[in-house]
Amino acid sequence: MGRDFSQTSTFKINDVVVLNNQQQIIVDQLTGGSSQLDTISIVGKPGIGKTTLVNKVYRDPEVVYYFHIRVMCNVSQVYTKRDLLLEALWHIIELIDNILTMTNEDLGLVIYRAYIRFLF
Structure with missing residues (x-):
């Protein structure tokens, strides 16, 4: 899409x-x-x-x-597209690090929520 x-x-x-x-x-x-x-x-x-x-x-x-993934970037009056993309990527990498430290129960909940979203 x-x-x-x-x-x-x-x-x-x-x-x-x-x-x-x-x-x-x-x-x-x-x-x-x-x-x-x-x-x-x-x-x-x-x-x-x-x-x-x-x-x-x-x-x-x-x-x-x-x-599934939320990224918040602060945009000043002077910015570059590259800086915004790097900031967004940093948030995504941080999310991946958080996933690696989740318990089995938390991982199951994340998968369940993702599955429910795909149904609707």
Whole structure:
């Protein structure tokens, strides 16, 4: 299945965010939408809670359950594609290291969750 990075959704945050409401909107967009990959941009003034919002979405139980692999990259105003790819790869390698240290029960749970996702 091809992935399309051309579609974007932007949330402009001008005031202090109401985290729970914004969090659920983003979680719903990530888990309930199209099978094509979308980019969700969180933009706004410094110090208004963008990183906090992203961290809450990243760790949201629904997001954790829905995605086999989750990668979060911080993008500054000046960045290179290579740096983003290396950062994403680092998260994936870290995930592999975590899998190698899991108990048999935890490995079974990971396999079960992956199997259930393929059914739906």
